[in-house]
Amino acid sequence: xxxxxxxxxxxxxxxxxxxxxxxxxxxxxxxxxxxxxxxxxxxxxxxxxxxxxxxxxxxxxxxxxxxxxxxxxxxxxxxxxxxxxxxxxxxxxxxxxxxxxxxxxxxxxxxxxxxxxxxxxxxxxxxxxxxxxxxxxxxxxxxxxxxxxxxxxxxxxxxxxxxxxxxxxxxxxxxxxxxxxxxxxxxxxxxxxxxxxxxxxxxxxxxxxxxxxxxxxxxxxxxxxxxxxxxxxxxxxxxxxxxxxxxxxxxxxxxx
Amino acid sequence: xxxxxxxxxxxxxxxxxxxxxxxxxxxxxxxxxxxxxxxxxxxxxxxxxxxxxxxxxxxxxxxxxxxxxxxxxxxxxxxxxxxxxxxxxxxxxxxxxxxxxxxxxxxxxxxxxxxxxxxxxxxxxxxxxxxxxxxxxxxxxxxxxxxxxxxxxxxxxxxxxxxxxxxxxxxxxxxxxxxxxxxxxxxxxxxxxxxxxxxxxxxxxxxxxxxxxxxxxxxxx
Ligand SMILES: Nc1ncnc2c1ncn2[C@@H]1O[C@H](COP(=O)(O)OP(=O)(O)O)[C@@H](O)[C@H]1O
Ligand SMILES: [Mg+2]
Numbered sequence: 001x002x003x004x005x006x007x008x009x010x011x012x013x014x015x016x017x018x019x020x021x022x023x024x025x026x027x028x029x030x031x032x033x034x035x036x037x038x039x040x041x042x043x044x045x046x047x048x049x050x051x052x053x054x055x056x057x058x059x060x061x062x063x064x065x066x067x068x069x070x071x072x073x074x075x076x077x078x079x080x081x082x083x084x085x086x087x088x089x090x091x092x093x094x095x096x097x098x099x100x101x102x103x104x105x106x107x108x109x110x111x112x113x114x115x116x117x118x119x120x121x122x123x124x125x126x127x128x129x130x131x132x133x134x135x136x137x138x139x140x141x142x143x144x145x146x147x148x149x150x151x152x153x154x155x156x157x158x159x160x161x162x163x164x165x166x167x168x169x170x171x172x173x174x175x176x177x178x179x180x181x182x183x184x185x186x187x188x189x190x191x192x193x194x195x196x197x198x199x200x201x202x203x204x205x206x207x208x209x210x211x212x213x214x215x216x217x218x219x220x221x222x223x224x225x226x227x228x229x230x231x232x233x234x235x236x237x238x239x240x241x242x243x244x245x246x247x248x249x250x251x252x253x254x255x256x
Numbered sequence: 257x258x259x260x261x262x263x264x265x266x267x268x269x270x271x272x273x274x275x276x277x278x279x280x281x282x283x284x285x286x287x288x289x290x291x292x293x294x295x296x297x298x299x300x301x302x303x304x305x306x307x308x309x310x311x312x313x314x315x316x317x318x319x320x321x322x323x324x325x326x327x328x329x330x331x332x333x334x335x336x337x338x339x340x341x342x343x344x345x346x347x348x349x350x351x352x353x354x355x356x357x358x359x360x361x362x363x364x365x366x367x368x369x370x371x372x373x374x375x376x377x378x379x380x381x382x383x384x385x386x387x388x389x390x391x392x393x394x395x396x397x398x399x400x401x402x403x404x405x406x407x408x409x410x411x412x413x414x415x416x417x418x419x420x421x422x423x424x425x426x427x428x429x430x431x432x433x434x435x436x437x438x439x440x441x442x443x444x445x446x447x448x449x450x451x452x453x454x455x456x457x458x459x460x461x462x463x464x465x466x467x468x469x470x471x472x473x474x475x476x477x
Pocket of ligand 2: 046
C-alpha cells in the first residue's frame with residue numbers, strides 16, 4: 001500500500017444538535033478512486049465538503065501529504081484562511097449545480113483560478129485554460145457564456161476549471177444528478193478519462209453502474225459512519241452488511 | 257376663477273432660481289458620492305462576522321430608516337454644533353444629513369445585492385482557493401452590482417427630492433430661492449409652479465441618464 005496522501009482521523013461533524021458524521025477514520029492513497037454511496041441526507045456531501053474545508057470540522061483531523069491541516073496552539077486548533085485556500089488549491093471540487101460564474105465566459109471561468117489564485121500571467125493562464133477545455137471537448141465554446149450551454153457542457157467546463165488548478169485530489173459531489181439523462185454520459189466519459197490518467201478522486205454518486213467500473217474502492221455511508229468499505233465487487237455485488245444490501249435492493253437492478 | 261397669470265416678475269428674478277437649481281444639483285451630487293462612501297463602510301461593517309462591527313452598523317441603519325429626514329437636518333444644524341461647540345454652515349449640515357441618510361439606505365441596497373448572490377457562487381469561488389477578499393472582488397460584487405443598480409437609482413431619486421429640506425436650514429437650494437423670490441414678488445402660484453417644473457425637468461433628465469447607466473452596468477445578462 002502506498003503512502004496515503006489524504007488521511008482523516010476521528011472526523012465528526014455536527015450541525016447544531018444534528019450529529020451528521022460520527023467518527024470517520026480513513027485514508028486515500030495516490031491514484032485511488034473512491035465512490036461514496038448512501039441514502040439521501042446520510043452526510044455524503046458533508047463528508048466530501050469536510051475534505052476541502054467547505055465545512056468546518058466539529059472534531060477530528062485531516063492530514064494532507066503527511067501534514068496536518070490547521071494550526072494548533074495551546075490545544076486549540078485554528079484554520080487560518082491562507083492555509084485553507086492553499087488546501088483548496090490542492091483539493092479541487094466539482095459541484096452538482098456546476099457553480100460556474102455567469103458573468104464570465106467559459107474561457108474566463110477556467111482562467112479565473114489561475115489568474116486570481118495562482119497569480120499567473122493572463123497569457124499563460126489562457127494557454128492552460130484552452131488545453132483543459134480541449135480535454136473536455138469544449139474548444140468550440142470558449143467564448144460562450146455559461147448560461148448558453150447545456151447542463152452537460154456546463155459541468156464539463158466546471159471540471160476543466162477544477163483541473164486547471166492541477167489539484168492532487170478531485171472531489172465530485174453528484175456531478176450528474178442535476179443533468180437530463182441524455183447528458184449524463186458525456187460527463188461520465190470525461191470523469192472516466194480522468195480515471196485513465198490515474199488521478200486521485202472521490203466521487204459521491206447514485207450512478208451505481210458507473211461507480212462499479214470507475215472505483216477502486218466503494219464506501220457505503222450510513223448513520224454517520226462508513227458502514228461498509230471494500231472493492232466494487234465486495235460492496236456493490238456481495239455486500240456483507242444488511243443495511244448495504246437493503247440500500248442496494250431499493251436501487252433495484254442496475255447494469256454493471 | 258379670474259386669476260390673471262403673470263410670469264413677468266418670476267422671469268425677472270429667474271437668475272435667483274437658476275442659482276437655486278444649480279445648488280440643488282450640487283448638493284445632490286456631493287451627497288450621493290459621500291453617501292456611497294458611507295454606504296460602503298456601513299455594508300462592510302454590517303456583513304462582518306465581528307459583532308462589534310456589525311452591530312453599530314445595524315443600529316445606525318435602523319436609526320435612519322425609522323426617523324424622519326427633517327429631524328436629521330435639524331440635528332446636524334442645531335444639535336451637533338452644541339456637541340462640537342462650533343456652528344456648522346447650512347451647506348455642511350445639509351450634506352451631512354443627506355449623505356448619512358442615503359448612506360444608511362445605500363448600505364441596505366448594497367447588502368441586498370450581495371446576499372442575493374446564490375450560495376453556489378460563493379462556494380464555486382472558495383473551492384478554487386480564493387480568499388474572501390478575492391471572491392468578493394472577482395465574483396460576488398461584479399454580479400451584485402447589476403442587481404443593485406435599480407434600487408440604487410431609486411434611492412438616489414429620493415435623495416434628490418429630499419434636498420428640498422435643506423431650505424429649512426436656509427441653504428440656497430431651489431426651494432429656498434423660490435421662497436425668496438416669492439417674498440419679493442408675491443406671486444406664489446407662478447413661483448412654485450415654475451420650480452415644480454424645474455424639479456420635474458431635473459428628475460426626468462436624471463432618470464434618462466440613469467437608464468443609460470443601467471443598460472451599461474447590466475449588459476452581460
Ligand atoms: N449547512 C447545514 N446546516 C444544517 N444542516 C445541514 C447543513 N448541511 C447539511 N445538513 C444536514 O446534514 C445532513 C446530511 O446532509 P448532506 O451531507 O447534504 O447529505 P447527502 O449529501 O448524503 O444527501 C442532512 O440531514 C442535512 O439536512
Ligand atoms: Mg448531497
